[in-house]
Amino acid sequence: MISDNDIDLILNDLHEIYGYDFNYYSRASLKRRINRLYSLDKFLSINEFRSKIISDKNYIKRFIEEITVNVTEMFRDSSFYKELRTRILPVLGTHPFIRIWHAGCSTGEEVYSMAILLQEAGLLHKSLLYATDINPGVLEKAQSGIFPLSHMKQYSENYIASGGLQDFSSYYTANYDGVKFKPELQKKMIFSTHNLVSDSSFNEFHLIICRNVLIYFDKELQERVFNLFDESLANLSYLALGSKETLKFSGIQHKYKQVDREKIWRKIK
Amino acid sequence: MNYSCKILAIGGSAGSLEVLLKVLPHLKEEISFSIIIVLHRKNSSDSALSDLFSTRTKIPVYEVEDKQSIVPGNIYIAPADYHLLIEKNISFSLDFSEKVNYSRPSIDVTFESAADVFNTDLICLLLSGANMDGSNGLKVAKENGAVTLVQDPETADSKIMPSIAIKNNEIDHILTPDQIVTFINSINV
Structure with missing residues (x-):
């Protein structure tokens, strides 16, 4: 050791x-x-x-x-995606333009999940998904849109549990042991390296998704990242965290209100 | 002989829930150490397990939240689908990295992490299960001076996990569920 x-x-x-x-x-x-x-x-x-x-x-x-930990899934925690579908996207849809930041996106499974949600809500055409990670290697994989075929059964079940009504396999084409997701899902994605430890805010967003990233940081760094997110969120926009992460003990807590049962907060001040 | 510790870490898989439900009601309500429980279970993000344990003991039961401090007198449960680690400042960290022994949470991960922080202030107990998890954790714990306990395989629903641990390690005590109750109630006395 x-x-x-x-x-x-x-x-x-x-x-x-x-x-x-x-x-x-x-x-x-x-x-x-x-x-x-x-x-x-x-x-x-x-x-x-x-x-x-x-x-x-x-x-x-x-x-x-x-x-860095790069374990991720499509539509992981189906109840989270259900709340995005039913509570968050209808509000975001009222904007002329939707900017979403996936901070610490790893190999991109959540970004593709989001693109599918947006397409089904008829909002993808007016959305931009910024997907960032510290790690250039995983961004290359995310950008390729290619994922292992062996995972699709699980992802399809997750998708259906999240309220998805389509045939999940209609979103990709299978080729040997990999699948490639449809290029139209990718069109609105922008991939870039970004280090949450040292890089600053680069835009203003309507939704920031950062799930199971902050658990790897100590409290001091968590606080710094919360401030970075706060600077990057317009009023009345949303912050989504992992199922065991919370804004509860942070300094920006008083500016945010949890939407419902999932770890999604709305900026109210 | 009585033992002392700051942490009693308990790991279990198939057949271990029944043991815990039997043991918990007989434990003293006030304990001067903390109990950390890592159970293999189906992915579910609800807190059914901590609610269930709460019906069997007056010791406060928490499903761990990220960065939660470890306070003596409580029972902490590893949440489903996260590894549970312990920091030097006596708080928890969660980790969603690869499964270990096909398991997340993995008992090895928590035992090893607890051993690194608590050394001789740790007691590890491995219960029934049909898996290899926990054995290596017990080894590391022992090397760091912890006390190691395993449920008597003859009393276990699934003998594989305790048997492997006994075969691969030097175990301090092999205990039946009744003896587990007596042992835990004598800690720090």
Whole structure:
């Protein structure tokens, strides 16, 4: 097991050499991920691991990809998507133009889910979906629109549970063990790297979706990111978090009101 | 011999819910440590499990929220579909990374994380189950000085999980459900 001291050294290297600041990530999870990568890549000593990190730019891409958690699903938590369908999209539809930010979008499953919701609500043509992540590798995958065929059964069930009425397979074409989602869903997506730790607000949005990203941050960084979101949300727009995340203890809490049972808040001040 | 700890971590899979429902009503209402429970269960984001436990004990039961502080005297339940980790500042972190032993929450993940923070102030108890989870967690806990307990496989609905743990590790005590009650009630006494 890598000691806490060595973790500190590795985090320092990453920050000083590459500008990635993981010091405010929740340490237990981060330590577990670094240990996992260390044994996965069969390093023989911490020194070997550190010098690889310091000297091999290509390895950093892998390191970031493996250290950050990129597990995601389409229509995960169907009740959440149901609330988006029934409570949020009808309100967003009254705007002439809808800007949505998926912060920490990983491989994009939630962005495609959202595009499907918007299309079914007849709103996709006037929407823009900004999808950002710290990790260029996952953005490439998201941009490709190609997902494993083996996941489609689960996604289709999630989709139906969320209130979807179409045949889910009508949204993609299958090819061997992968499926490619229809290009019209992608047309309104803009993919870009963005680091929630160090990058600032870049637009004003009607809905920000950031689910199961903040659990990897410590409280101090969570607070900074909440402020970043607050700066990026117009009045009466929405913020959606993961099912175990909350605005409850944050400094911006008083400006927001939870819409219903799901972790969706509306900015009221 | 009585044991002391700050955390009693309990892991279980198939057949473990029945054991806990039997054990909980017999526990003292005031405990000077915290109990963390990691159970394999179907994905459901409702809090049915903590509600169910609350009907069997007066000890306060919480389904863990991200960054929640660990306070002595409470029972904390790992939420469905998240790994449960423990931070050095004695609070919880949730993690939605890959399943471990086909499980999320994984017992190994919580036991290992608790061992890293609590060392000798930890007691780990592994219950019935048809899976390999928990065994490696017990190993790490033992290496860090924790006390390790396993439900007697003869009393378990599914013997696989406790049997594997006993085969692969040096276990301090192998206990029947009745003995589990007696053991827990003697902690920190």
